[in-house]
Amino acid sequence: MTAYSEKLDAVLQNVDTNLDASVSRLFEILRIPSISTQPSHAADCRKAANWMQRELEQLGMKADVRDVQWSVPGHPMVVGHDQRSAADDSLPHVLFYGHYDVQPTDPESLWTAPPFEPRLVEEPSGRQVIVARGASDDKGQVMTFLEACRAWKQVTGSLPVRVSVLLEGEEECGGANLLPFLKENAAELKADVALVCDTSMADRKTPGITTSLRGMMADEVVIQCASHDLHSGLYGNAAANPIAVLCQALATLRNADGGVTLAGFYDGIQDPAPATRAQWSRLFPGDSSLLEEAGLSVAAGEKNYSAIEQTWCRPSCEINGISGGYEGEGFKTVLPAKAMAKVSFRLVPGQDPDRIREAFRAHIRAALPADAHVTFTAHGGSPGFEVSRDSRFLNPALQALTDEWGVPAAMVGSGGSIPVAGEVRDALGLDALMIGFAQNDDRIHSPNEQYGLDSFHKGIRSWVRVLAALAEAG
Known part of the structure; x- marks a missing residue:
């Protein structure tokens, strides 16, 4: 002493x-x-x-x-x-x-x-x-x-x-x-x-x-199809719709079990020790104990992990913002030329932000049909x-x-x-x-x-x- x-x-x-x-x-x-x-x-x-x-x-x-x-x-x-x-x-x-x-x-x-x-x-x-x-x-x-x-x-x-x-x-x-x-x-x-x-x-x-x-990697995605906004009656169905293209591409980022589908996304990461998971379970005995303050009750991520594990030790993919077309009051039958989304990934030790960015961009490009073009803007990355x-x-x-x-x-x-x-x-x-x-x-x-x-x-x-x-x- x-x-x-x-x-x-x-x-x-x-x-x-x-x-x-x-x-x-x-x-x-x-x-x-x-x-x-x-x-x-x-x-x-x-x-x-x-x-x-x-x-x-x-x-x-x-x-x-x-x-x-x-x-x-x-x-x-x-x-x-x-x-x-x-x-x-x-x-x-x-x-x-x-x-x-x-x-x-x-x-x-x-x-x-x-x-x-x-x-x-x-x-x-x-x-x-x-x-x-x-x-x-x-x-x-x-x-x-x-x-x-x-x-x-x-x-x-x-x-x-x-x-x-x-x-x-x-x-x-x-x-x-x-x-x-x-x-x-x-x-x-x-x-x-x-x-x-x-x-x-x-x-x-x-x-x-x-x-x-958790670290983070964030990208802004812009998809453009037509050269300018189009009348949906004159071009609808025949012209590619960038909002639909973007939504379809983003929808493939997760599978039915809540996992992220990017190639190599989970390479190199480890689960916490059993004793640590047991301790977290005592602190948060059910998913609602974390989520109820937000008005939710069921964890939406990977099926084999609790809500607190999904938050504290598992990587995530989230769509933080999406826009395109007419967003004002009333209605306008426009077929937009562009659509945009902001997507972020929370990363855990073992994941390289640069590799995740490359995998994300490759995933989006692979989902694009003819006449759809994509540009990306990086918004930082940290392990x-x-x-x-x-x-x-x-x-x-x-x-x-x-x-x-x-x-x-x-x-x-x-x-x-x-x-x-x-x-x-x-x-x-x-x-x-x-x-x-x-x-x-x-x-x-x-x-x-x-x-x-x-x-x-x-x-x-x-x-x-x-x-x-x-x-x-x-």
Whole structure:
């Protein structure tokens, strides 16, 4: 047992005693409208970066705000290094990542109060939630970690591990500058493990570490037949209809069992371990337990996989948008010249986005009749991500979460994509432990975004325990 483990109870008591002050600091940063995608809020993004810099300095870190312009001029990064812990190179070194930028607030008419005036609201259940844009994604999550560091410093004067912090200002608008920034500063940011707090819990009571993420490949497809729109009475039946051609091609992307039909689509991927599938089954005992919130009940994908498995560990093919012909009010008997669809694939580890793109385009071309021509526009691609089960930090972190929540922590997947996890691996060679305390009903990206006061409080306590556990891992 280390000296830090012996002080754990005192640090946790400090968190409890100072919760009101922690909430007050969170409210300060929530009042800054750091909307990264809107140029009119560029000054607010810098204001938020400066606020974070000052907080890191108050925690005894050497911190600065750094301009970025590798891909495009963007919002600054905030980098901090704890000075006292950095002097002891025998301690594990963690790089904490979060982002201070937020999504736009529209439609503001649906907010029950101004989105940048944070407030505590009591739900009918008695649970208190913090309501504001950025409360959950990601300012509240970032502050759980910083407040845990504050508690350690106030009680012991130092941190259990060496800590560096990287806070991004462009996560919500594409993050084009993050990877080049990581590569440019790799020597400075190199650590033993990355910690990312931008994910959710498995459910209200079950903490978890997101150990796998799906990547993505997206393409826009345009099929053209005639040179211009035609009168359906004069040309209908004789002229190829691009909407029909497109629909027929898209309909062949899945088979009757819900599987994706692209050549080689499932090559190189593996199912999760039986113990992992059993754990997920306990968390989501039926398909409706995941789908009912969306008004659904039956999983629509591969027949031999549950809804949660289809989301967390299986690749998908989805049509995100389709259009063509007359779409205005009333009726127009037009035979359109063009039809368009946007199609995305969520990918799991083992799948190559470039190969999937080639297979998709070959599949569409093979489905085209005479007089139909296709063009494609790529909309990005990234591989899936999985934490190495050999990471010496994974099990100690899981145990720390279990100790705090009193429920065995789960290793969960995520159907979405968090690019930073793959980018810190590519640029720095680090595994990323994605530990978050958001809930599925936090309404991130939507009006009335919220973060439970319990999520914030126990999130701080969880990080206190995780830092101590990582110190024990050596």
